[in-house]
Amino acid sequence: MHMENIKILLVDDEEEILDFLSYNLEKSGFVVYRSLSGKEAIDLAKVILPDIIVLDVMMPEMDGIETCNAMRQNHELNDSIICFLSARNDDITKISGFELGADDFIVKPIKPAVFIAKMKSLLRRKHLSLSGSGKIKINDLRINLDKKKVKKGETNLELTKIEYNLLLLFVNSPDKIFSRDEIYMYIWGTAILVGDRTMDVHIRNLRKKIGSDNIKTHKGIGYSFNLMGKQS
Numbered sequence: 001m002h003m004e005n006i007k008i009l010l011v012d013d014e015e016e017i018l019d020f021l022s023y024n025l026e027k028s029g030f031v032v033y034r035s036l037s038g039k040e041a042i043d044l045a046k047v048i049l050p051d052i053i054v055l056d057v058m059m060p061e062m063d064g065i066e067t068c069n070a071m072r073q074n075h076e077l078n079d080s081i082i083c084f085l086s087a088r089n090d091d092i093t094k095i096s097g098f099e100l101g102a103d104d105f106i107v108k109p110i111k112p113a114v115f116i117a118k119m120k121s122l123l124r125r126k127h128l129s130l131s132g133s134g135k136i137k138i139n140d141l142r143i144n145l146d147k148k149k150v151k152k153g154e155t156n157l158e159l160t161k162i163e164y165n166l167l168l169l170f171v172n173s174p175d176k177i178f179s180r181d182e183i184y185m186y187i188w189g190t191a192i193l194v195g196d197r198t199m200d201v202h203i204r205n206l207r208k209k210i211g212s213d214n215i216k217t218h219k220g221i222g223y224s225f226n227l228m229g230k231q232s
Helices: 015-027 038-050 064-071 091-099 113-130 161-172 180-190 196-210
Strands: 007-011 031-035 050-055 081-086 104-107 135-138 141-144 149-152 156-159 215-218 222-225
Touching: 007 015, 007 038, 015 031, 015 113, 038 050, 038 064, 038 135, 050 064, 050 113, 064 081, 064 091, 081 091, 081 113, 091 104, 091 196, 104 113, 141 161, 149 196, 161 180, 161 196, 161 222, 180 196, 180 222, 196 215
Parallel strands: 007 031, 007 050, 050 081, 081 104
Antiparallel strands: 135 141, 141 149, 149 156, 215 222
């Protein structure tokens, strides 16, 4: 994937941060758009349909959490990855972001090389989530790979991209137990920049939507898909 085709929308109320991030992203070949407010970012995102949206949490008038929530209500932005970049590093902020549809959370300050690596990792995840065609029927779930839609019985499920990728990981190898490190590498492309709490939040949210019976926990080992739909 050529970086010159990748659009990144940066949202932060501090010009200095936008200048710093824009410079490093453009130097790496990305197409960069900027916004100083959440409201402006929502309108701009509808027009440019960015591949990645990098959101600051603490902004006046409309903060990053509210902005993320509004963006996730717009189906035109379903394919946009939303990543928070914030000096706030508390679990409550992270969990709030993930529950409203954020795909990742990066803590400031971050070195330029690490930030660029993270953007590329997010793109790999997006590519994985868009790949594949056809349909998968397993237990009480039906997955339409072309439309990226999931149904449980007759109910349409609204999954975040990370939840969708986790589900695909499990159902494509339902007999395999995936270790935490394997899940990190597949979903995030790294085992360093995210923590155990991040994975726990996404697994818990996925279970709520698809049914806890469908995912087994193997204590001290990892997770697998339960083909029989029986809890263990």
